[in-house]
Amino acid sequence: MAAARASYDEVALAVPVTVPYVRYSIRSAHWFAGRALALMIEGAGIDKARIDGLCISSFTLAPDTAVGLTQHLGLSPRWLDHIPMGGASGIVALRRAARAVQCGDAEIVACLAADANHPDTFRLNLSNFSQFAQDAVYPYGAGGANASFALLTDYYMRRYGARREDFGKLCVAQRQNALRYPYALFKKPLTLEEYLSARPIAEPLRLFDCVMPCAGAEGLLVMRRDTAAALRLPHARILGTIERHNGFPADPIQFRGGWARDRDDLYAQAGIGPEDIDFVETYDDYPVINLMQIEDLGFCGKGEGPEFVRAHEFTVAGSFPLNTSGGQLSVGQAGAAGGFLGLVEAVRQLTGKPLGAAVPEAAFGLVSGFGMINYDRGLCSGAAVLARDEAA
Amino acid sequence: MSNPAPRPKRKNPILRTRLPTLPPHARSRVALGLTAAAALGRLELQRCRNCGAIQYPPRETCHICLSDRLVWEPQDGSGELVSETVVHISQELFFRERAPWRLGLVRLDCGPSVIAHLHGDCAAPPTRLRVLNCLDRAGQAVLVAIPEKETPNMAEDRQLREMSCDPRNRKILVTDGKTAVGQAIVAQLAAAGAEIIWVGYAEPWKKFPGFERIKTIPQVTLMPLDVTDSVSVKELAGEIGVKVDILVNTAEHHRAFGIAARAGTEVARAEMEVNYLGLLRLAQEFGPVMRARGADGRNNAVAWVNLLSIFALANYPPHGTFSASKAAAHSLAQCLRAEMLPSGIRVVNLYPGPVDDEWNQLILPPKLAPAALAAAVVKALQDGVEDVYPGDIAQDWLARWRDNPKALERELAQS
Numbered sequence: 001m002a003a004a005r006a007s008y009d010e011v012a013l014a015v016p017v018t019v020p021y022v023r024y025s026i027r028s029a030h031w032f033a034g035r036a037l038a039l040m041i042e043g044a045g046i047d048k049a050r051i052d053g054l055c056i057s058s059f060t061l062a063p064d065t066a067v068g069l070t071q072h073l074g075l076s077p078r079w080l081d082h083i084p085m086g087g088a089s090g091i092v093a094l095r096r097a098a099r100a101v102q103c104g105d106a107e108i109v110a111c112l113a114a115d116a117n118h119p120d121t122f123r124l125n126l127s128n129f130s131q132f133a134q135d136a137v138y139p140y141g142a143g144g145a146n147a148s149f150a151l152l153t154d155y156y157m158r159r160y161g162a163r164r165e166d167f168g169k170l171c172v173a174q175r176q177n178a179l180r181y182p183y184a185l186f187k188k189p190l191t192l193e194e195y196l197s198a199r200p201i202a203e204p205l206r207l208f209d210c211v212m213p214c215a216g217a218e219g220l221l222v223m224r225r226d227t228a229a230a231l232r233l234p235h236a237r238i239l240g241t242i243e244r245h246n247g248f249p250a251d252p253i254q255f256r257g258g259w260a261r262d263r264d265d266l267y268a269q270a271g272i273g274p275e276d277i278d279f280v281e282t283y284d285d286y287p288v289i290n291l292m293q294i295e296d297l298g299f300c301g302k303g304e305g306p307e308f309v310r311a312h313e314f315t316v317a318g319s320f321p322l323n324t325s326g327g328q329l330s331v332g333q334a335g336a337a338g339g340f341l342g343l344v345e346a347v348r349q350l351t352g353k354p355l356g357a358a359v360p361e362a363a364f365g366l367v368s369g370f371g372m373i374n375y376d377r378g379l380c381s382g383a384a385v386l387a388r389d390e391a392a
Numbered sequence: 393m394s395n396p397a398p399r400p401k402r403k404n405p406i407l408r409t410r411l412p413t414l415p416p417h418a419r420s421r422v423a424l425g426l427t428a429a430a431a432l433g434r435l436e437l438q439r440c441r442n443c444g445a446i447q448y449p450p451r452e453t454c455h456i457c458l459s460d461r462l463v464w465e466p467q468d469g470s471g472e473l474v475s476e477t478v479v480h481i482s483q484e485l486f487f488r489e490r491a492p493w494r495l496g497l498v499r500l501d502c503g504p505s506v507i508a509h510l511h512g513d514c515a516a517p518p519t520r521l522r523v524l525n526c527l528d529r530a531g532q533a534v535l536v537a538i539p540e541k542e543t544p545n546m547a548e549d550r551q552l553r554e555m556s557c558d559p560r561n562r563k564i565l566v567t568d569g570k571t572a573v574g575q576a577i578v579a580q581l582a583a584a585g586a587e588i589i590w591v592g593y594a595e596p597w598k599k600f601p602g603f604e605r606i607k608t609i610p611q612v613t614l615m616p617l618d619v620t621d622s623v624s625v626k627e628l629a630g631e632i633g634v635k636v637d638i639l640v641n642t643a644e645h646h647r648a649f650g651i652a653a654r655a656g657t658e659v660a661r662a663e664m665e666v667n668y669l670g671l672l673r674l675a676q677e678f679g680p681v682m683r684a685r686g687a688d689g690r691n692n693a694v695a696w697v698n699l700l701s702i703f704a705l706a707n708y709p710p711h712g713t714f715s716a717s718k719a720a721a722h723s724l725a726q727c728l729r730a731e732m733l734p735s736g737i738r739v740v741n742l743y744p745g746p747v748d749d750e751w752n753q754l755i756l757p758p759k760l761a762p763a764a765l766a767a768a769v770v771k772a773l774q775d776g777v778e779d780v781y782p783g784d785i786a787q788d789w790l791a792r793w794r795d796n797p798k799a800l801e802r803e804l805a806q807s
Contacts, residue, residue, distance in 0.1 A: 123483040127416060135423035136449035137507055139416045139534055140495055141479055141487030150477035151497045151507070158475070158517065200492075203478040249455075252499040253474045375449060376497060376505055 005269055011098040012228035012235035012389065014221045015043040016344040018355075020183045021216035021332045024117055029060040030072050032114035032217035032334075037073055040110055040221055044231060053079035053106030053222075055097055057089035057113040057336035059125050079106035086371030087283040088243070089113050089339035090218075091382030095241050097222035107227060112219030115335025122213045125335075132375035142202075146210055148373045149286040150202035155253050156288050157204060162306040164204065167287035168195040170322070171208050171329055173314035174284070178326020180316070181356035185214055185332040208329070211285045216334030218344045225389065234351035236386045239364070240270030243382040251377075257289075257370060258381035259296035267298070270385035272364060274298040277385070279321035279349060279359040281342025283370040284329050289378070290322070293368045297383060316357040324349060325356055342367045343384070350388045363388050403689070412686030412735040413485040417530035422450045425464050426525060430533035431778035435525040436464040437502065448504040469523035471500040473537065476510055476517055486529070489687075494551065498523055498537050508535035509551050513543040526555040526776055529686075529736035531729075547774060556776035557695035557738055560585035562637040565628075567592045567617060567674065570600040572749055573699065574642040576766035581640075582609045584770045587691075590632055592617030592643070619643045619670030629677035634685070639678055640697040640769060643670050646751040650712025660713040667717035668724060671698065675728050686735035695773055696732060697740045698725045699765075702786040704743060705793050706800050710755075710807065729778075740772050745785025758784050 017039035019032050033056060041048050054077045056066045064072070066082035079100050083089045090113065097109035126144040127134065142148060156162055172192055178184035190208060198207035221233075228235040242265055244258025259266075267273050274297065282293040291305035299320075300308040314322040325331060325345040328338045346365040348354045359365075364387050371380040419427065429436035439446050442459035446467070453460050476496040482488050496510035498521065506523060514521050520540045528534045536555060538546065547558055559581050566581070568574045569591035578591055589611045593600065596616045606612055615632070618624040619641075645666035647659045675696075685693035703715035704722035722741070729739035746752040748759035760783040768782035781790045792800040 126483055127418070131420050131423075132449045134416075135419050138484075139419075139528065139530070139532060140507055140509060141415065141482045141484060141490075141493050142495065142507070144483065146481065147477050147479050147495055148507075150479070151475045151495070154477055154517070155475035155497070200478070200480045202480065205477075252505050253497055376507060 005265075006102075007269070008098050008102070008238035008241070010102055010224050010226075011238050012223055012225040012233070013094070013238065013347045013386065014223065014228050014233040014235035015040050016220045016347040017043060017218070018183055018344060019114070019217035021185055021214045021334050023185060023212070023214050023332070024119055025215040026118070027116060027215065029058045029114050029116045030064070030069065032116065032215060033058070033061075033069060033112060034073055036112045036114055036217040036219040037110055040112075040219055044108075044221055044233060046108070046231065048075065051075060051108055051110050052077050053097060053100055053109030055081040055083060055093045055109060055111045057083045057085065057093065057339060058115050059086070059335045060116045060121060061114075077106070079109065085339070085380045086336055087285060087339040087378070088369035088371035088380035088382045089336045090343035091241065091339075091367065091369035091384050092243055092380070094222065094238065094343065094384055095243055095382070098238055101222055101224050107223060109222045110219060111222055111340075112217060113336040113340045114217035115215060115337055117213055117215035117335070130374045133373070136375060145285065145373050146202040146205060148376060149288065150205045152254050152377070153204055153209070153286065153288040156255060156291070159255065160303040160306060162288070162291065164196055165192065166291075166306045166309045167209060168192045169309055170287045170290055170314055171195050173318065174323045174327045175330045176315045177324050177357065178330030181325040181331065183216075183355070184326045184330050185212065186326070186330045205286065209286055211328045211333035211338070214332035214334050216332065216337050218334070218337040218340035220340075220344055220347055225391075234353060235389055236347045236350035237389050239272065239385040239387050240266045240268070241382065241384040242266040246379045247381060254377035255292070256296050256302065257292055257378065259293060259368065259383055260302070263296065263298050263383075266383055266385060272385065277364050277366045278362045279324055279346070279365050281323055281346050281365065281367045282327070283339065283342065283368055284323055284327040285333060285338065285370075287329070289370055293370070297366065297368060316359055321359045324354070324359055339369050339371060342369075346386050350386055409685060410489070410687045410689075412683070413489060414530040414734070414736055415486045415528045415532070415534070416484060417532050419532055420450070422452055423533075425450055426533035427527070427531075429464060430525045430527045433775045433777040435467050435469045435523060437467050437504070438462045439465045446503045448506055467500070467502050469500065469525075470540070471498045471521065471523055473497075473510070473514060473517040473519045473521050474499050474505065490554065496537050506535050508537040511536065511538040511546070511552060512549050513539045513546060515539075527738065527778060528555055531733050531738065531778070553690070557638065557740070557773040559638060559770060559773050561587050561691050562694070563588040563635050563691075564638040564640060565590045565592065565632065565636045565678075566640045566642055567619060568643040569593050569606055569614065571642060571644070572602070572762040573747060573765055575602045575606055576762040577640055577642060577769050578606055578612060579609065580763070580766040580770050582611050584774070586611055588613065588635070590615045590636075592628070594618040619673055620665045622673055625673045625677045629681065633678050633681040636678060636682060637685075637691060637693050638695045638697065638773065639674065639682065641671060641674060642699055644699060645717075646711075646714050648711055648714075648751065648754070650709045660716070663714055663717040664720065668720040671721050671724055671728075675724075679728065679731065682737055683732060683735035686737050693737055695738045695740055696728065697769055697773070698742065700725065700741050700743050702743045702745050702781065702789045705789065706797065706804055708804055708807065738776065738778060740778055740780065742768060742772065742780045742782060743786055743790070744768070744781075745783045745789065760785070
């Protein structure tokens with residue numbers, strides 16, 4: 001039996017920041033990273049030199065890595081990480097930064113994800129995404145992840161009886177959440193009728209099943225709780241986390257993610273179960289992935305996702321508040337920042353400072369990450385159970 | 393079923409001819425193993441010699457046991473369609489111009505799941521089907537899933553036709569109709585549904601054997617063409633070049649003997665004039681205009697066929713100078729292929745063993761019948777392959793050459 005995992009008791013998540021999203025920007029990823037860091041320093045009321053750990057995720061930082069960014073931003077960190085894991089970046093960054101501050105390797109770690117978006121960025125990212133994508137997906141005309149997720153969605157619908165209306169219900173609810181969130185790029189309500197009749201992208205996916213690429217950045221500071229208290233920073237705690245890559249390599253097609261392997265570990269470490277969670281931030285690049293996360297993280301059984309959707313309301317005031325700032329489907333997908341969107345929102349909710357609608361009496365939130373369609377499936381999965389810090 | 397292609401309408405001269413675009417062509421080096429198999433029309437996947445696992449996409453090591461002892465092995469491609477999609481929006485011009493486009497995820501019986509182009513006649517998942525490994529317009533390997541059982545007009549599928557070079561409804565130039573091989577190719581292209589076949593002949597004042605019979609084929613028009621004469625080639629290209637969809641170069645000069653048995657260079661020069669410089673002249677005059685028509689509608693310029701010889705790979709001393717001229721043509725054909733690639737036009741090389749004609753009189757059987765070579769040309773176009781080694785002798789030489797080229801050289805020195 002594996003050794004018991006150390007807790008994250010001493011760790012605080014503070015100063016969640018968002019550099020407002022824009023569809024296209026002439027700025028580079030470095031600009032967005034710089035803005036995010038500036039917002040964090042300003043929010044924490046500290047000098048830049050106190051940031052002694054840096055963790056960056058970006059698809060568009062090339063030719064630079066985290067190393068180049070230290071000189072670019074004038075930082076001299078003693079702990080540095082670069083996490084190219086797309087939608088799982090936030091969870092993975094959190095796990096690594098938390099251990100760094102617990103062990104004393106860094107005092108304050110700035111975790112951020114920043115991406116540029118120029119009119120041609122999306123196409124260039126797709127064609128260079130991975131060797132398998134280059135060799136075995138992109139030559140087939142697949143519009144990036146759209147076709148890959150269309151294949152997963154088609155399978156999920158056939159196998160588990162999901163209907164377009166089920167996915168639509170989630171998209172409509174997330175749009176309602178987004179209408180209260182100031183940085184959402186989609187500012188008009190979405191009706192189920194509009195969702196169903198939108199133009200096809202890669203059947204069965206239509207326009208509102210697909211995230212819109214944009215530019216932006218998200219970030220937060222990871223530090224010890226006593227550091228956060230000394231700085232008088234509102235903060236959230238980490239109760240448990242999981243991470244898995246290439247979780248089910250033998251599945252002929254993806255119908256589950258690594259969460260299904262690791263969720264017992266997650267809840268055991270957290271000391272609470274899915275029934276105790278007040279709100280959930282899933283990685284929602286396509287709605288079918290929401291259903292997989294709801295199932296695989298234990299909110300219902302495998303294949304019961306469609307029934308679960310029909311039985312619940314997903315707005316902030318609903319029975320199962322989901323993607324409370326609107327998620328990527330309604331806010332936009334700012335590259336790797338999409339992997340931080342739910343994490344940043346969860347910390348805002350748990351510190352009582354949401355920019356949009358507040359989940360009533362939110363004490364426990366679950367954030368989930370999913371990333372990197374390397375070939376036919378998303379490889380990275382992760383999740384974290386976060387809590388309000390009652391002592392703060 | 394796929395709809396049979398209607399006879400093409402006359403081209404509207406007011407509309408601009410669409411310029412060729414290609415599917416994404418970038419591949420890792422290890423993935424080019426798949427392209428090498430597709431050039432021969434085979435589906436091959438990597439198998440681990442250590443643990444037996446079959447894997448896809450191609451990798452440098454076995455994903456099960458981490459051995460690097462990987463070999464490409466033929467597979468039958470049978471499998472089950474697990475899911476499908478129809479892509480309406482693509483980032484790539486080639487697919488934007490051809491949307492909607494059907495794709496499927498197939499679980500192969502041999503193990504891996506593959507993303508494949510999906511034939512229109514395949515039923516909705518779950519359904520049994522067969523996966524082929526084809527060259528796409530970029531000349532790179534792609535997997536294509538087709539129905540398990542033949543359906544009517546299967547080759548006419550819109551997506552499949554983007555991979556193949558089917559002669560049906562196409563306008564074809566056969567550069568020399570004087571030989572038995574040239575005439576067999578003309579007859580079989582006509583039977584395969586070619587719309588027009590221009591047949592070149594070098595000396596229009598002479599009636600060659602078979603002349604009357606070939607003239608009775610309705611699609612055939614005889615055209616004066618001497619590939620040793622730059623003016624003749626230029627004139628024909630000026631007259632029909634903009635209409636040629638497929639060019640089949642059958643012009644060949646073949647004499648026996650090597651170096652010692654004959655004085656002077658006249659015979660060798662004549663072989664080079666036809667076999668090498670003839671190809672060069674044709675490529676210079678017809679190449680550019682065919683390149684411009686690489687995406688000209690459903691009946692676009694698609695292929696250039698060279699009749700080379702298995703003697704091009706290794707010299708056959710009893711036909712030594714002929715072998716040398718075919719080796720030169722083989723090399724030039726590689727250059728032509730590289731230059732045609734950006735326009736999506738496939739250069740198909742056939743490397744037959746000795747053909748059963750008068751110039752191979754003294755070679756012992758088995759020899760390749762002209763009709764068999766013609767059938768190989770038509771099949772290569774229909775299947776969209778790039779390299780063909782028709783007949784038993786060609787296959788035998790190819791196997792020896794691949795196994796050990798030096799050993800083949802010694803074997804041929806004693807022939």
